[in-house]
Amino acid sequence: MIQAIIDWFGSPVGLSVLFSAVKILGVFSVLMFIVAYSVWVERKVSAAIQDRCGPNRVGIFGLLQPAADAIKSFLKEDFTPAHVRKTYYWLAPAIVMIPSLLTVAIIPFGSLIGNEKMIIADLNVGVLYTFGIVSLGVYGIVLAGYAARSKYPFIGGIRSSAQLISYEIAMGMSVIPLFLIAGGLDVQQLSAGWQSLLAGTSGLNLNRLVTWQAGNGWLICYAPISFVIFLAAMFAETNRMPFDMPECEQELAGGYNVEYSSMKFALFFMGEYASMTAAAALMTTLFLGGWSLPVAGLNQPATTIWIGLIHIGIFLAKVCFILFMVIWVRWMWPRFRYDQLMDLGWRRFIPLALANIVITAVVLWAKS
Amino acid sequence: MQDALFYTFAFLTLMFGFLVIANPFSRNPVTSAMFLVLTIISLAGLFVLLHAFFLAAVQVLVYAGAVMVLFLFVIMLLDLKAEERRKIKTLGVVGGLISTGAILAIFLSSLLKAPLGATQSPVVEGGTVALAKLLFTQYLLPFEIVSLLLLVAIVGVVLLSKKDLK
Amino acid sequence: MTVGLEHYLVVSALLFCLGLLGVIVRRNLLVIYMSLELMLNAANLALVAFSRFTNNLDGQVFVFFTITVAAAEVSVGLALIVALYRKRQTAHVEDLTTLKL
Numbered sequence: 001m002i003q004a005i006i007d008w009f010g011s012p013v014g015l016s017v018l019f020s021a022v023k024i025l026g027v028f029s030v031l032m033f034i035v036a037y038s039v040w041v042e043r044k045v046s047a048a049i050q051d052r053c054g055p056n057r058v059g060i061f062g063l064l065q066p067a068a069d070a071i072k073s074f075l076k077e078d079f080t081p082a083h084v085r086k087t088y089y090w091l092a093p094a095i096v097m098i099p100s101l102l103t104v105a106i107i108p109f110g111s112l113i114g115n116e117k118m119i120i121a122d123l124n125v126g127v128l129y130t131f132g133i134v135s136l137g138v139y140g141i142v143l144a145g146y147a148a149r150s151k152y153p154f155i156g157g158i159r160s161s162a163q164l165i166s167y168e169i170a171m172g173m174s175v176i177p178l179f180l181i182a183g184g185l186d187v188q189q190l191s192a193g194w195q196s197l198l199a200g201t202s203g204l205n206l207n208r209l210v211t212w213q214a215g216n217g218w219l220i221c222y223a224p225i226s227f228v229i230f231l232a233a234m235f236a237e238t239n240r241m242p243f244d245m246p247e248c249e250q251e252l253a254g255g256y257n258v259e260y261s262s263m264k265f266a267l268f269f270m271g272e273y274a275s276m277t278a279a280a281a282l283m284t285t286l287f288l289g290g291w292s293l294p295v296a297g298l299n300q301p302a303t304t305i306w307i308g309l310i311h312i313g314i315f316l317a318k319v320c321f322i323l324f325m326v327i328w329v330r331w332m333w334p335r336f337r338y339d340q341l342m343d344l345g346w347r348r349f350i351p352l353a354l355a356n357i358v359i360t361a362v363v364l365w366a367k368s
Numbered sequence: 369m370q371d372a373l374f375y376t377f378a379f380l381t382l383m384f385g386f387l388v389i390a391n392p393f394s395r396n397p398v399t400s401a402m403f404l405v406l407t408i409i410s411l412a413g414l415f416v417l418l419h420a421f422f423l424a425a426v427q428v429l430v431y432a433g434a435v436m437v438l439f440l441f442v443i444m445l446l447d448l449k450a451e452e453r454r455k456i457k458t459l460g461v462v463g464g465l466i467s468t469g470a471i472l473a474i475f476l477s478s479l480l481k482a483p484l485g486a487t488q489s490p491v492v493e494g495g496t497v498a499l500a501k502l503l504f505t506q507y508l509l510p511f512e513i514v515s516l517l518l519l520v521a522i523v524g525v526v527l528l529s530k531k532d533l534k
Numbered sequence: 535m536t537v538g539l540e541h542y543l544v545v546s547a548l549l550f551c552l553g554l555l556g557v558i559v560r561r562n563l564l565v566i567y568m569s570l571e572l573m574l575n576a577a578n579l580a581l582v583a584f585s586r587f588t589n590n591l592d593g594q595v596f597v598f599f600t601i602t603v604a605a606a607e608v609s610v611g612l613a614l615i616v617a618l619y620r621k622r623q624t625a626h627v628e629d630l631t632t633l634k635l
Contacts, residue, residue, distance in 0.1 A: 390556075510599060
């Protein structure tokens with residue numbers, strides 16, 4: 001029996017199942033680690049900016065603070081207000097994290113280790129899938145607002161649905177120039193390592209984008225306007241500071257999560273950071289060259305395990321850089337007003353993104 | 369494996385579809401909308417089984433991501449509390465069941481009689497490239513007309529949602 | 535017996551009938567509208583299945599157009615419902631009896 005199981009894991013199907021399971025576990029634990037410690041970084045950065053100490057009691061530099069927070073939120077009383085809609089009240093915190101977990105599944109977080117691609121699911125519809133999943137992110141927040149059956153959470157939920165739908169359009173259109181630019185990739189002329197990385201892929205695949213960037217330079221240099229629009233839309237999609245209308249503390253007293261306490265509240269909190277991390281990973285892949293680095297031959301697919309691990313490290317470093325920037329912005333910028341947010345989305349970013357597509361297409365046509 | 373997945377997704381689609389229209393626990397429109405989202409996602413699973421990858425992604429992106437959010441938005445705006453208390457009329461249910469059953473019988477009998485002409489070895493793949501080639505060559509005119517339709521819809525919605533409708 | 539075209543068509547027919555039943559039985563305008571979406575989706579499933587099993591992509595192009603038109607239709611329809619609600623304060627078909635004497 002045991003021998004049969006070991007044999008099955010030795011067969012091609014069993015091996016792929018094994019590798020997938022290892023990758024899923026690895027990505028999940030790294031994501032959770034980043035979520036936990038970005039909260040710590042957030043508190044430290046805000047403290048530094050506001051000339052405070054920040055958490056410094058639990059462990060050296062307060063490094064065990066995330067663990068303490070987790071224990072605290074587990075031990076607090078899980079209070080359910082009497083007036084809420086029970087089913088949705090329970091459901092909403094459970095589904096806020098699903099979209100971010102599904103998004104990281106198709107991000108290429110490294111090149112190759114052995115012959116194994118460092119990506120959980122290498123989809124040909126790549127970026128379309130991402131936007132499909134990102135657009136599901138709104139449900140957790142809207143349902144939380146609806147479940148609360150009280151005013152401020154409800155307004156938060158309504159705001160969130162309108163905001164996410166509006167900025168999704170700008171976000172989707174901002175990435176079109178990237179695929180216009182990188183579309184002419186000729187796989188036949190690449191070396192063997194690339195061939196095995198790109199086997200069976202087509203245009204919208206994210207690994208192709210990374211490949212193109214490794215050969216020609218990062219796309220942030222070719223499409224800076226796209227980068228700016230995507231960055232702003234990312235802040236709006238993840239409800240981060242200049243655009244955190246659904247929760248803004250001063251006018252909505254916390255918005256959609258007013259009625260939540262203990263672990264359920266912590267789940268919303270983790271969901272926000274998980275979606276930030278997923279968005280940062282997507283941004284790294286789209287604009288910052290993914291796992292590649294144009295020095296010391298690191299923009300070639302790995303041939304040894306060590307280079308493969310270094311690639312993963314480069315990817316994580318880039319993600320952490322973007323997360324740090326996002327956190328920094330939160331403590332530097334005031335919040336927009338809601339009508340300003342809508343105005344910016346519909347009347348500035350969407351026309352800009354459209355113009356960007358047309359200009360990119362014309363330039364590419366003139367060049368060819 | 370494929371068969372098991374088909375039966376799973378088909379069962380999920382039909383079950384969620386049933387819960388959209390006749391949920392025994394709640395007549396709340398929001399519940400219906402959430403089950404419609406689940407129906408759409410399981411349908412996307414069926415599309416993947418049919419190798420229509422592009423359409424599966426578009427299905428989730430457009431239906432679950434945009435259309436249903438719009439539904440939820442409107443349901444919440446309208447605040448439909450009074451609806452839950454109304455009684456369902458027996459006559460309507462019986463009539464509906466009879467007519468729907470009749471139509472289902474027509475469907476199934478025609479399905480049994482007609483030769484389907486299906487190949488046993490389907491090879492076609494609904495990838496992005498293949499669909500785009502068709503869309504921008506053979507179906508270019510309908511494509512442009514649809515974009516015009518979207519424009520008309522935008523103008524119409526903006527006009528309809530003005531405060532003082534004349 | 536492996537899963538073939540018939541299986542998908544049966545699922546599609548059942549889903550269509552569920553949608554139809556919803557349109558007939560339910561009295562809430564928004565739920566009726568959702569049932570209509572269900573019917574559209576059933577048709578889409580049938581089209582994709584036909585496209586797969588006749589080795590012809592035209593069916594999928596048709597579904598692409600259907601989804602686009604459905605999106606436009608939903609936005610206009612919901613705007614109409616909102617406008618109606620503003621005038622009559624109801625989204626219930628039994629209360630909308632203006633044509634009745």
